[in-house]
Amino acid sequence: xxxxxxxxxxxxxxxxxxVTLSCSPISGHRSVSWYQQTPGQGLQFxxxxxxxxxxxxxxxxxxxxxxxxxxxxxxxxVSTLELGDSALYLCASSLALTSGGADTQYFGPGTRLxxx
Amino acid sequence: KQEVTxxxxxxxxxxxxxxxxxxxxxxxAIYNLQWFRQDPGKGLTSLLLIQSSQREQTSGRLNASLDKxxxxxxxxxxxxxxxxxxxxxxxxxxxxxxxxxxxTGTQLKVEL
Numbered sequence: 001x002x003x004x005x006x007x008x009x010x011x012x013x014x015x016x017x018x019v020t021l022s023c024s025p026i027s028g029h030r031s032v033s034w035y036q037q038t039p040g041q042g043l044q045f046x047x048x049x050x051x052x053x054x055x056x057x058x059x060x061x062x063x064x065x066x067x068x069x070x071x072x073x074x075x076x077x078v079s080t081l082e083l084g085d086s087a088l089y090l091c092a093s094s095l096a097l098t099s100g101g102a103d104t105q106y107f108g109p110g111t112r113l114x115x116x
Numbered sequence: 117k118q119e120v121t122x123x124x125x126x127x128x129x130x131x132x133x134x135x136x137x138x139x140x141x142x143x144x145a146i147y148n149l150q151w152f153r154q155d156p157g158k159g160l161t162s163l164l165l166i167q168s169s170q171r172e173q174t175s176g177r178l179n180a181s182l183d184k185x186x187x188x189x190x191x192x193x194x195x196x197x198x199x200x201x202x203x204x205x206x207x208x209x210x211x212x213x214x215x216x217x218x219x220t221g222t223q224l225k226v227e228l
Contacts, residue, residue, distance in 0.1 A: 004159075031214050033214050033215070033216070035216075035218075042218055042219075042220055042221065043205070043207075043216075043218035044218075045215050045216060045217070048214050048215060050214075055214075056214070056215045058215070090159055090160065092160075092214075092216075094214055096214065103214070104150065104162050104165045105150065105162065105214060105216065106162060107152070107159040107160040107161070107162070108159050109158060109159040110158070110159045112157075
């Protein structure tokens with residue numbers, strides 16, 4: 001079975017631009033979560049999508065948004081980029097058989113975003 | 117609010133040594149705890165997931181334990197190898213859904 005894939009792997013943008021990142025979960029997985037990783041803040045939860053609905057949201061400004069499609073693929077969008085948005089963005093998928101977080105999450109390789 | 121801490125932040129050991137990585141969490145009402153490893157510039161690889169009703173899980177040379185009452189988990193690595201060099205992260209599930217709260221990580225270096 002193919003793992004979680006993320007595209008693109010690397011991105012360079014300038015301040016004020018917007019960016020869209022894509023995540024394809026493992027086949028059969030219904031939950032997709034997004035995380036931001038920076039040297040200063042570590043790994044922080046952005047949001048989770050399940051059956052095309054946002055189920056959880058972290059403490060990030062409204063410039064960060066996402067969506068999930070009927071095939072479980074997910075995209076996240078960051079508008080009006082700031083220098084502090086430079087980070088590794090990781091996507092994770094799980095079967096989500098229960099709502100209590102009992103399923104192992106599998107992570108993709110990440111998208112490295114650099115904002116100049 | 118759940119907070120997860122890992123000590124030490126960095127660890128260097130000679131090959132063959134057995135070692136223990138520590139993870140502490142403030143909210144004992146966790147559903148599960150998961151251990152990951154991350155190689156430089158890469159994504160996370162899941163190592164072990166411990167359900168809240170379990171005390172430990174084993175996979176090969178790895179053994180993870182969970183003590184909810186004390187808010188602690190440990191990852192034991194037996195007979196360490198240079199290939200074990202990576203950053204190890206623990207993460208707790210709290211609340212509904214699949215939101216993980218990550219620890220700060222332990223950077224492990226196993227030297228020849």
